[in-house]
Amino acid sequence: MTVSESTLRNFTENVFLAMGCSKEHATLAADVLLLSDLRGIDSHGVARLTGYVRLWQKQRINATPNIQIVHETPSTATIDGDAGLGLVVAPFAMKVAIEKAKQYGSGWISIRNSNHFGIAGYHALMAVQQDMIGFAMTNASPLVAPTFSNERMLGTNPMCYAFPAGKYPPVIVDMATSAAANGKLEIAQRAGKPVPEGWIQDSAGNYTTDPHALKSGGSLLPLGSDRDHGSHKGFGLSATVDILSAVLSGANYGPWVPPFVSFLEPPVNPVGAGIGHFLGAMRVDGFRPVDEFKAHMDNWVTRFKNASAIHPDQRVIIPGEPEFEAEQYRRQNGIPIVDAVVKDLNEIAEKLHIKPL
Amino acid sequence: MTVSESTLRNFTENVFLAMGCSKEHATLAADVLLLSDLRGIDSHGVARLTGYVRLWQKQRINATPNIQIVHETPSTATIDGDAGLGLVVAPFAMKVAIEKAKQYGSGWISIRNSNHFGIAGYHALMAVQQDMIGFAMTNASPLVAPTFSNERMLGTNPMCYAFPAGKYPPVIVDMATSAAANGKLEIAQRAGKPVPEGWIQDSAGNYTTDPHALKSGGSLLPLGSDRDHGSHKGFGLSATVDILSAVLSGANYGPWVPPFVSFLEPPVNPVGAGIGHFLGAMRVDGFRPVDEFKAHMDNWVTRFKNASAIHPDQRVIIPGEPEFEAEQYRRQNGIPIVDAVVKDLNEIAEKLHIKPL
Numbered sequence A, B: 001m002t003v004s005e006s007t008l009r010n011f012t013e014n015v016f017l018a019m020g021c022s023k024e025h026a027t028l029a030a031d032v033l034l035l036s037d038l039r040g041i042d043s044h045g046v047a048r049l050t051g052y053v054r055l056w057q058k059q060r061i062n063a064t065p066n067i068q069i070v071h072e073t074p075s076t077a078t079i080d081g082d083a084g085l086g087l088v089v090a091p092f093a094m095k096v097a098i099e100k101a102k103q104y105g106s107g108w109i110s111i112r113n114s115n116h117f118g119i120a121g122y123h124a125l126m127a128v129q130q131d132m133i134g135f136a137m138t139n140a141s142p143l144v145a146p147t148f149s150n151e152r153m154l155g156t157n158p159m160c161y162a163f164p165a166g167k168y169p170p171v172i173v174d175m176a177t178s179a180a181a182n183g184k185l186e187i188a189q190r191a192g193k194p195v196p197e198g199w200i201q202d203s204a205g206n207y208t209t210d211p212h213a214l215k216s217g218g219s220l221l222p223l224g225s226d227r228d229h230g231s232h233k234g235f236g237l238s239a240t241v242d243i244l245s246a247v248l249s250g251a252n253y254g255p256w257v258p259p260f261v262s263f264l265e266p267p268v269n270p271v272g273a274g275i276g277h278f279l280g281a282m283r284v285d286g287f288r289p290v291d292e293f294k295a296h297m298d299n300w301v302t303r304f305k306n307a308s309a310i311h312p313d314q315r316v317i318i319p320g321e322p323e324f325e326a327e328q329y330r331r332q333n334g335i336p337i338v339d340a341v342v343k344d345l346n347e348i349a350e351k352l353h354i355k356p357l
Helices: A005-018 A023-039 A044-058 A086-103 A120-126 A182-191 A231-247 A288-306 A320-331 A338-352 B006-016 B023-038 B046-057 B084-105 B122-128 B182-189 B231-247 B290-305 B321-333 B340-351
Strands: A068-071 A076-080 A108-114 A132-138 A157-163 A170-174 A274-282 B068-070 B076-078 B108-115 B132-138 B159-163 B171-175 B273-285
Touching: A005 A023, A005 A338, A023 A044, A023 A086, A023 A120, A023 A320, A044 A338, A068 A274, A076 A086, A086 A108, A086 A120, A086 A132, A086 A274, A108 A231, A108 B108, A108 B182, A120 A132, A120 A157, A120 A170, A132 A231, A157 A231, A157 B231, A170 A288, A170 B231, A231 A274, A231 B159, A231 B171, A231 B290, A288 B171, B006 B023, B006 B046, B006 B340, B023 B046, B023 B084, B023 B321, B046 B340, B076 B084, B084 B108, B084 B122, B084 B132, B084 B273, B108 B231, B122 B132, B122 B159, B122 B171, B122 B273, B132 B231, B159 B231, B171 B290, B182 B290, B231 B273
Parallel strands: A076 A108, B076 B108
Antiparallel strands: A068 A076, A108 A274, A132 A157, A132 A274, A157 A170, B068 B076, B108 B273, B132 B159, B132 B273, B159 B171
């Protein structure tokens, strides 16, 4: 089923309104999810809507949060999300970062007591629209084992760095710090297909290609897959995200991060509040004039696009380019949604007494 | 040959003095190199001294630089290193970052017109000593090909994140963004041993285990090794380092970064000045009280050390722990130096008319 942007946006907004979100929050939360679907990151868009609704039903998401700055200096702050949707907490925090950057050159926000914030790229792009460099990270429910361990200790903990360019779209590095994102695993699970060696291990710590191994105590592997290929680096990056997002803000970290799914209970002995994010904005003209920077970004992109290709039909992909192209296409032609997700969304609609998709 | 810390420190300082560095710069540059040798990162310590000397002989390193802030806001700055040793330019910049953090919560410095800055960890640790979180990155001579390319477009571009802890040593993630650091390759070259698949490719873009493949047009692979295992993420991280260090500061980026070796000439059409670094410092108490943060860091470290191990004799390694242990040991027992490096150092000594090692 292919749905137009506006139809999907209205539907999503109605779901958040039915949850009791304010009009402003519902519009914003829908905007974050829609951008994910528009950019082709289907795993993080409306496919997750049912997850947010279920956590709200379990009273683990607060639809009317009082989001507050609890500590600050001119260029830093800690924000408490009051158990709100990460989809509204993170944009609130990014606005604070941007205001600080306007005044002092940069703004850095660590956030506690939040929930899943959608795609990191949404928040980083808020900075890019102001001619700033955007940073966005979040920790997440434990699925990834550190090098040498078979225990799920870390989430897929994404990092995002976003840079404005001139004639080109922004360069956006938005990546899970695991070898493969959980979304890719879900695709293999649905298709019943094996995954490449190096993505996951079974409960004993042996490589497996079974995409269902996580259900029987397996774990995702850090970027690098094994020690010889740098999995300790993927672990280190994931640890960095965890510390900046949660140890710094007062959120839960490591294996204490509460699960995103409603059928698993949060740990009984939390070390902090909710999950954590870390966001930042730096003014480009805090370093050099914006037009100079953009001209060199364009030169950078052009040069990398023209790097010698191993196969002539497979050129170097600039980070963020495929998502930008998907966005252009889907804004025109609508967003394809798989049947299982349509069914999920219409079940939500029935439960919340709103118009189905 | 095993040399005491003080002997090696005096020798190194004398080399920099003979190059015409001020006493202050010679002491500082020696300190940066020594910390690398103390921490067991032999590839980045005095083994590189001959490289610095040769570049200075070619007048590509300025022994008496006028390092200057050329642009700034309260929390950001751009610094021109005046072609000085990165070993003195980066600590100068980190001091500026720390001062800004003291006043405004954080400080972020992009640096142009510099040279190789030693281990990133040295600079990040300067922040940690002030109860701050330290960030350090640098671009470097092109050796790494982006995903789908067989052209050397990026350096091994390391990123470092360093966090103070309480009873534990600081947690320091200090990593090349390539699958393997160049230093590891050099070890295999000296030993004449094959390297694992996934570290390097030959000039046609095929995997090879020949550690000498770089000499015949081969390239290092980004962290992740191939697309299926996330090499586009390693490429994205390396791109991030390149942009923050050089596009932002006005240094050379991508394939324009000048080579560290004196026998290769810099590109004739530079897009900036020298190589670039990016450094940052954030006050921990810009987010939460230092003692709270350190208590949770200790809890984080303890929990990760106790993560279930696949093999009982191979526990999870906390980032920075092996280097900390090497430092404790080598400060007591001296620093082992391989014969080839001793020979190199004594040749320098003869040339510069200083006492040999």
